[in-house]
Amino acid sequence: MDLILQIWGGSFYLTNKICFALSEGKGNHHRKKNLKLFGWLIYILGVPAWVTILIIKHDWIAASIEAGGFPAMLFGLYNVYTEHKKPNKSFDRITSFLTYGAILLGTGYSLYDYGGIVSVSQLLEFGVMLGFLLGTYLLAKNNMNGWLFFMLMNGSMGTLMLIQNKPILAFQQGMSFCFVVYGFIVASK
Numbered sequence: 001m002d003l004i005l006q007i008w009g010g011s012f013y014l015t016n017k018i019c020f021a022l023s024e025g026k027g028n029h030h031r032k033k034n035l036k037l038f039g040w041l042i043y044i045l046g047v048p049a050w051v052t053i054l055i056i057k058h059d060w061i062a063a064s065i066e067a068g069g070f071p072a073m074l075f076g077l078y079n080v081y082t083e084h085k086k087p088n089k090s091f092d093r094i095t096s097f098l099t100y101g102a103i104l105l106g107t108g109y110s111l112y113d114y115g116g117i118v119s120v121s122q123l124l125e126f127g128v129m130l131g132f133l134l135g136t137y138l139l140a141k142n143n144m145n146g147w148l149f150f151m152l153m154n155g156s157m158g159t160l161m162l163i164q165n166k167p168i169l170a171f172q173q174g175m176s177f178c179f180v181v182y183g184f185i186v187a188s189k
Contacts (some may be wrong), residue, residue: 002006002056002166003055003168005049005052005053006049006053006166006168006169007168008046008049008106008170009046009049009050009169010168010169010172011046011157011172012042012043012045012046012049013043013044013046013050014172014176014179015039015040015175015178016040016042016043016046017039017150017175017180017183018039018177018179019035019036019038019039019042020035020036020139020179020183021038021179021180021182021183021186022035023036023039024155024182024183024186024187025186026120026127033080033083036080037077037080037167038075038080038084040076040077040080041077043073044070044073044074044077044183047066047067047069047070047073049097050063050066051063051066051067051168053166054066054104054120055057057121058113059121059125059160059164060109060110060111060113060125061106061107061110061122061125061126062104062106062125062128062129062157062160063106063131064105064106064107064109065102065103065106065125065128065129065132065133066132068098068099068101068103068105068133069099069102069132069133069136070151071094071095071098071099072095072098072133072136072137072140073136073140074100075087075091075092075095075137075140076093076136076139076140078091079128079140079141080177087140092099092141095137095140096137099137100158103129103133104124106129107126107129110122121160121163121164124159124163125135125155125156125160126156127152127153127155127156127157128151128153128156128157128160130152130153131149131150131151131152131153131154131155131156131157132149132150132153132157134146134149135147135148135149135150135152135153144184144187144188147180147181147183147184147187148184150172150176150180150182150183151177151180151181151184154173154176154177154180155160156179157173158173158174158177160171165185
């Protein structure tokens with residue numbers, strides 16, 4: 001089961017990063033929109049695998065981030081679909097509230113479960129938390145600085161997966177990091 005979850009979560013996540021990176025390039029507006037739509041959708045479909053893997057390992061911060069980031073992913077999907085240049089204020093506020101709520105919930109439960117910050121995995125989870133939530137939120141608002149936070153997230157999650165003996169996911173995070181760098185470079189031009 002672990003192998004199936006790694007392949008499911010890893011392949012969907014990597015596909016998301018490839019689609020996002022390719023959508024930053026020059027080209028037809030319709031193609032770019034479709035890549036972004038598919039990127040948001042495929043990531044949403046990969047969330048259950050990631051959450052399951054992280055809960056099994058007691059990675060409470062990262063698990064709550066994946067689950068709590070779901071509204072930001074819907075926000076990104078909505079913005080791309082409707083082609084809003086300026087995000088819907090109500091949806092933006094709800095997403096912000098749920099995002100910050102997820103940060104507090106996951107961090108609080110991790111501190112409770114472990115009795116404070118006592119492990120390297122928790123520190124890596126903080127990197128995942130900041131990178132994922134801020135990266136997803138900023139990209140949902142079409143802010144290219146989201147790519148920088150994704151770099152932090154990929155590096156932190158890749159290291160976490162490596163020390164927890166999840167080689168498929170560690171490799172996938174490394175590949176995702178390459179596409180995130182590419183996306184940032186193209187978006188910066």
